[in-house]
Amino acid sequence: MNDDDELWVDSADRKVALRALAEHREAEHLTTTEHDRRQDLVQGAQTRADLRALFADLPSPHPLIGEERDAWEATPGSRPVADTPDGRSNGTGLVLGSGGVVVLGALLAGWWVPAILLACVVVVVTVLVAAH
Incomplete structure (x- = not known):
């Protein structure tokens, strides 16, 4: 039994x-069923022990609940990593976001062509940026 089993969920x-279920x-x-x-x-669970009991008869992995979850989320290697090995974003989101705004503005202004x-330029640039 963990020290935090009686804490509220x-x-x-x-x-x-x-998610684990x-x-x-x-x-x-x-x-x-x-x-x-x-x-x-x-x-309906009130305590962390109530939640842990729901997984006692199931094979691993069991969900990380409470302080275990908090410690796992705080561990640097446990979070999703950035787009590049050195930890920096490769700019794909910026290209898609700004290009999407421009395309949406052109559509709203009635400039279909x-x-x-x-949109084609944004897709090509995004692919090139992501490949770099």
């Missing part, structure tokens, strides 16, 4: 538990 704990359902560790029953129990041409 928060919405993040419930989300983690629901869905994974166990996909892996066919749970029937649809049992999955649905446990989903209801997640919504320029909007289509701009």
